[in-house]
Amino acid sequence: MGQSMVAIVEDDCTGCDLCIYHCPFEALLPLATNPPGRTHAKRPVIVVEQNCVGCLSCIGSCPTDALHEVAVPPISFESPLLNPSTQGETVVVKRWKNRATRWA
Ligand code: SF4
Numbered sequence: 001m002g003q004s005m006v007a008i009v010e011d012d013c014t015g016c017d018l019c020i021y022h023c024p025f026e027a028l029l030p031l032a033t034n035p036p037g038r039t040h041a042k043r044p045v046i047v048v049e050q051n052c053v054g055c056l057s058c059i060g061s062c063p064t065d066a067l068h069e070v071a072v073p074p075i076s077f078e079s080p081l082l083n084p085s086t087q088g089e090t091v092v093v094k095r096w097k098n099r100a101t102r103w104a
């Protein structure tokens with residue numbers, strides 16, 4: 001853990017949320033608010049670096065190709081314990097039906 005191996009080009013992310021359900025580790029989550037100056041009406045999804053294990057299950061799930069693999073992620077060079085994440089606040093996404101028998 002602690003190594004991000006995918007990244008999202010924020011300008012290409014429409015916030016459609018499709019990729020969220022392809023991540024088994026809840027590493028793809030929407031920002032709580034839309035950053036100032038963003039051209040899309042909806043807030044983007046980000047890769048929560050601490051949660052991403054680089055399984056690449058999400059690759060190919062994005063209709064705008066905003067998701068891409070990062071071969072040597074910047075977070076691999078420095079311990080997240082020394083440099084706490086500066087990523088924006090995210091919101092929890094309900095991924096399962098109440099009885100957890102299938103995707104929400
Ligand atoms: S690479 Fe795997 S863990 Fe990382 S965001 Fe994609 S699906 Fe989630």
Ligand code: SF4
Pocket residue numbers: 008012013014015016017018019020044045061062063064065066067
């Ligand atoms: S599927 Fe692509 S456009 Fe949709 S939220 Fe994920 S990264 Fe953004």
